[in-house]
Amino acid sequence: MESILSVQGLGVRFGSLQAVDDVTFEAQRGKITAIIGPNGAGKSSLFNLISGAIKPSFGQVLxxxxxxxxxxPDKMLRSGLSRSFQITNLFFELPVQENLRLAAQFLEQGRGLFRPLSASTRAHERVEQLVEQFGLQSKRHELAGYLSHGEQRRLEIAVSLAARPRMLLLDEPTQGMSHADTRETEALIRGLAAEHGLSILLVEHDVDLVMNLSDHVVVMHQGQKLAEGAPAQVRGNASVQAAYFGEHH
Structure with a gap:
């Protein structure tokens, strides 16, 4: 398998707190890699180190x-990495279509900055693709703030894909969703990898979803990598059961 993302000895200190300590793993191209762990395990800090939201004290991200x-974030996007956020990050006062267009404007590489919107053909084409792919035809003129929570989370994933990244970083994509919305989002994420070849790295609190969805799982505990491997391998790991699943159940 070909690695697309390599995390090498990554870590960060906040004063005397070692939030993430010497974490190394690789994510494979076209696969879904998940980071899980108990509350306070350092998974969100690790995700933010990888996405560039936090600068590491040591280590590398390749x-x-x-x-x-x-x-x-803009340099990450130019490199082919895009991310969503744990807290929904949309322009709520703008229509769905306009949220997508603003993100897709990146494809114009500055050429559409002082031109009429009608001339931004690449951005317009991308918006039409995303509207169809995410089933937003009936919602395209609706204000993003009026969408349900599940619809907003899915729109944010669509916005994250507007610039055609090769890897998508998802921060708790199903947080606050109903069971039905969670299952729909699970199918959406799986399709992005299986049908579109997108590489995905996600942090997720829903253990069952991670085990059903992921190709590879990295388990964090007290700021360090506790284990990694295929979902079945991780689920059967005694250390993981003691540190994570015992608490989960």
Whole structure:
């Protein structure tokens, strides 16, 4: 399997607190990799280190062989990495279509900055693709703030894909969703990898969803990597059961 993302000895200190300590793993191209762990395990901090939201104290993040350690979000996006956020991050006062268009404007690479919107053909084409792919035809003119929570989370994933990234980083994509919305989002994420070849790294609190969805699982505990492997392998790990699943159940 070909690695697309390589995390090498990554760590960060906040004063005297070692939030993440010497974490190493790889994510494979076209596969779904999940980071899980009990509350306070350091999984969110690790995710933020990888996505560039936090600069590491030590270690490296390599994407397609290029060092992107601590890079700003716009540089990450230019490299082919895009992320969603744990708290929904949309323009609630704008229609669904306009949220998508603003994100897709990245494809114009600045050429559409001072041109009329009608001339932004690449962005327009991408919006139409996403509206169809995510089933947003009936919602395209509705304000994002009026969507249900599940619809907003799915729209945010669509926004994250507007720039055609090769890897998508998802921060708790099903947080606050109903059971039905969670299952629909699970199918959506699986389809992005299986049908579109997108590489996905996600942090998720829903253990059952992770085990059903992921190709590879990284388990965090007290800021360190406790275990990693295929879902069945991780589920059967005695240390993981003691540190995570025991608490979960």
């Amino acid at each position: 994407f397609e062989g290029h060092n992107v350690t601590g890079a700003s």
